Amino acid sequence: MVDLLFYVAALVAVLTAVGVVLARNPVVSVVSLLSCFGSLAVIYLLAGFQFLAAIQILVYGGAIMVLFLFVVMLLNLGGLNPEDEDRDDPLFHDRRRSAGGLAVAVALGSASLIGILRGARHLAEPTNGLVPPEEGFDALPALAEAMFTRYSLPFEAASVLLLATTVGVMVLAKRQRSIPPAGEERS
């Protein structure tokens, strides 16, 4: 039952991911990506990482994707703007580039798959029984402890990162203040 749920979630994840890439309308892409993240959250849940599932929904779904949607709406890109959008077929508007891109994607993907399949034999444990988790699997306490001891440096640094990002984004996105005329400007 649980493993069936996993395969359904996996299928949805793949289909929606393809949807992100193929959709002509950015809004559709955003919604597809949201569903993809949702199905990944299901998988995390199945694997016993409730906390990750929660922040996947809250942060990814609730914050990041809404940000995307917001920008799409702000710039009014919902409709098909012939200048911005891939006119005919989003994948093949430029055959050379797309072919190259697909080739690289396939190469990277297959390299990973080969590594995974060849590496599976090297894995320490017998490779089954991971989904669903065994009884009493609870990652949260250990996670919290590590986060505030061993990982306190990146944790604090992440706060500095957020601060810097706030500053940087404000500079980038603020409407242009009037800048003194091009006295020292290059023409």
Add this chain to the structure above:
Amino acid sequence: MTHDWLWLIPALPLLGSLLCALQHAQVLRGRATNPDLQPGVGAGATAIAAMAAAFGLCLRGFGDIVGETELLQSSSWAWIPGGGGLDIQVAMVLDRLSGAMALVVTGVGLLIHVYAAGYMRGDAGYAKFFAFLNLFVTMMLVLILSGNMVGTFVGWEGVGLCSYLLIGFWYDRDGGNPGHAAQKAFVVNRIGDACFLLGMFLLFTTFGTLDYANLIEGIRAAAMGGENAGTLTLAALLLFGGACGKSAQFPLFTWLPDAMAGPTPVSALIHAATMVTSGIYLVIRLNPLFAASEVALFLVAAIGAATALIAGSSALRQRDLKGILAYSTVSQLGYMFLALGSGAWVAALFHVITHAFFKALLFLGAGSVIHGMHEEKDVHKMGGLRRHMPRTFITFTCGAAALSGLPLLSGFFSKDEILAHTFAVGGAWWLLWGVGLFTAALTAYYSWRMVALVFFGEERFDVATVHPHESPPIMTVPLMVLAALSLVGGIIGLPAVFHVPHLLGEWLDPVVRTGNEILEHRSGGHLPHLSHTMEWILLGLGSAIALGCAHLGFHRNKNGLAAEVAFETDHPKLHGALSDAWGIDRAYYAGVVTPVRFLAALVAVFIDAFCIDGAINAMADAAKRAGTRLKAFADGQVASYGLWMGGGAAVIALLWALGGN
């Protein structure tokens, strides 16, 4: 005992250089407010004083080593302190070889500085010129006096850099394209420098030291024990490659004739007397290394002979006065390498010294002529100048006589010693001896052709507008000193048949002893030797050839251009080949420069086409009608960059995914 004052020898010209640079800066600042301001005239005096002081110190050091000590050494300075195997201690060493070289460099350099003070008068970059010139001398002294290969390399690169600056000194003048010549000189030199660097690395990895004294010990042990023969040969060849670049040997000599675009004192100092001899210095310094390898010796001799012949023949048909001298210099440098390849280390240095005298003299004399002729360099447009510039005429003729090897003059003895040695080695060297002898004939011919065309016959210029005048004493006095040296300089190396000691040979013996021992060891105890009769025959042969060809060259040309014109019409192809230096330069352009440029352009286009799209963008702009289709080509630069990145990562990933374990 350490002699830390040795540091002063290069430091003094460096100080002079800095002072001149300061004066130049003041000139620049002054000119901003007053464009007519006279350039910093104090610079010449400063530079000359620095040179004189350095010369004095060299003399003092020289006096010290004439006594019981064989060499003076300063305390060493830890340039790169050891710790991880790399330990470079730099020290100044004045031994018999570097002492002699340093004397020539500072002595001839001093004379040239004096001359330049007159020659460059009124030039806008007067102070700058002396700053460069003093800096050059500094670097040359570092090259010579360093007791360590790294220090030599510093000087090696430094003189290249100064040469670049000085060749391009008159970058803003028309004709000759000095900027291009400077760049060519530097890049060709750098090819040699790369070889030098590699050879140095090789020696370091083999012997674990770059200190000359230790290195020579190591080489001696290896050569006597017959170890590492391949490495020694390779190292010798690489270093010889470096020497080829700096000393303008085939096939790297093409920069030297172009380098004549620089002011004439520069040609005299750098491209005749000092920098170009640094390759010879290096080989003498490492003589055991070369002595240990038959292959290296033969290659050195063969390249030397080939260079002598090619350049000597090219000098025959040049019309540019400095061009004749330039090819002649290349040819004489070839002689020196011929000597080195025959194991005649002393003869090579002997020729370095005499050549420094007479070639500096010739260049300075040529400068005086060109100066008097209002920058005319074409010998076809001169003639009859002996009446206008008597002092220049007499001194110049002395130099030409020495160059052509007229009996008993300095060039005669040094050239004869080289040829005698080559002959004595025998075997394949006999062929090289023949080449050398033939080149000697060419040398005599073109020297006297040059004298005849410049100073004899009718005035072939417009007497109404051009008034040749003798140069001021500040220029002619150095000429006279050099002329005297050219005439009698040979006494330091009289041949054995004269039954007087070979002064230079005895002096240099400690330096070349190891090399000779190795040569002796390799040949089983037989050093090449000539009987006195044979030596007399060779001397006679040399004298006869020199006198005969000099006579021929002079008489065919003393009455005007008839012989020149006749040759040109009779043998147009030969004339073209000779005046073009056998087309080697053009072959370079076709074979090396153009392909490299093409490669660079190809890469540019390649990157553009795939990534930067410059060309395609331009096309798209130009041909709007192609519009969308071409734009599809031109779009997505970021994606193309990413494609290369992703592709690179994918290749590595696939390699490692499929590899091992």
Add this chain to the structure above:
Amino acid sequence: MSVPTEHLLALAAILFAIGVAGFFTRRNLIVVLMSIELMLNAANLTFVAGSRLHSSTGAVQVDGPIFVIFIIAVAAVEAAVGLALVIALYRQKQTVSLDAFARLED
């Protein structure tokens, strides 16, 4: 019955490849950014699978899940910066197409 780890890892690899494909083929910057999010999520999934693989009931291997949390934080940061740049670009060129910037070249 349970799901073998390889399947989780393979799912991640497929998602990663789809993300890469989207990155290279799309020229709408916003969609390109979303493709990058897909790549990051593939990494997340692999970390989760790896953590399960190397955990036992008593001792949870937490390095992976912690990295996931950091990745989510950084994804937010990158999205913010990326979208700010999108807005800056849009102000200049009235477009969000990658083709709009190809001026820097020689």
Add this chain to the structure above:
Amino acid sequence: MNPDLIAQYFNAECAAALAPLVTLAGGLLLLIVAEWFEPMNRLRPLLFVGSILGAAWAEVALLNAPVAAVLGGTYSADKASALWGLVFLASTLIAWVHARSYYRKSRPFLGEHDMLLLTAPIGMMMMAGALDLTVFFIGLELLSIPLYCLASFRRDRSESVEAGLKYFVLGAFSVGLFLYGASLIYAATGTLSLTALTAAAATGFSPMAQVGMAFVLGSLLFKLSVWPFHLWVPDVYQGAPTPVTILMATGTKAAALAFTLRITGLLPESSAGLIALLAVLTMAAGNLGALVQSNLKRLLAYSGVAHAGTLLLLVAAQRASGELSYEATSAALFYMAAYVATAGGAFGLLAWLEADGEHFTQIESLKGLGRRRPAMAAAMTLFLLSLGGIPATGGFLAKWMVFSVTLDAHLTGYAIAGVLMSVIALAYYLRVIAAMYMEPASDQVAPPMAKRTDAMLATAFCAAAVLVMGVLPSVFLGLI
């Protein structure tokens, strides 16, 4: 939480190790306060320089009492990372000084500019000191995010926005590669600690981990600007405001190199040849690319690519010899210290010229600079010669050390190729020198120049450093 646990992690050693980071972060907070609190506004430069100097002081303290590993083995402040820290701080300070004169006329967001600039070295230090992939990753972001913003800081110029976007898009891609690679390594080995990973790699990585390593290496090569990951370099260097280019060219590269050297143990043993090959190709791409440039910023960018190739030789040498040797570390540190001074000086001069309104972008426009501004031209010449590796400059010794390490690792052929490449390199550096000294000035009249004491001091500092490193390298090598 358990107090013992806290005491175990947050001890005096930890405080010492993190002191430079904390100083910079504190400076950042003070800068924010200063921005918001009017009376403190004028103190901003003081705060910036103060925090840099404070951090430098903390690094020097660490140099005398290095700390091997803190925070459960996730971060180290050993001697090498302390020295790297000093390199980063110098690079940041040079960039900042030039930014001050670059943005001299009142520009909006200067406070924000300083804040972003002060964040970058925190990230670099985390990268250099990381013993754990998580720490490295956050450091990487902490460096990259400010740089994205700074690169597009001049939003009035489309080139600037473009540069920021290109850097960002490709940077985000490389981060994706890194993360997926790290996750594969983790899935294969169950650890993210470099110490544990090195031990695991010694007994052989599984193919999965090796693929992961390939991805991680790819993202590092991107930051190092190695062929074929280098294509963004000329565009971004050219478009970004020049002071930011200083930081990108020197600091970022140093940080990426420091980390790459740390993880060479994780690369497959057979990869030394591959990396050396990449190094030589990078040198070729950089040098040939530079040969045909007419724009000085692009030329220097390509030359930076060539230098990255030389540095990569060091990585290959270290992989080939199998362990982090003293020579390799000192060569890397010396090379980057010299490169910070040289490239920092050269790009700094460009920033200065640009701020003065000289139309500097083309080599053409440098014509006659030797006459117009002799001191500036002399400094530029010095920097170019050092980049070209002429003896008696820091650049020569740096190259020398790298090549000797390479030879010790028996990568002879690659070392020879590297030496030969330096011949090509000289050709284009000389072209610039020739333009400055040997070609008559173009007609355009240079505008009246304001005295820029700060930029002048920075240039003089760089020039002195280049010379001292060339003549008295023991001053620097003694530190290592």
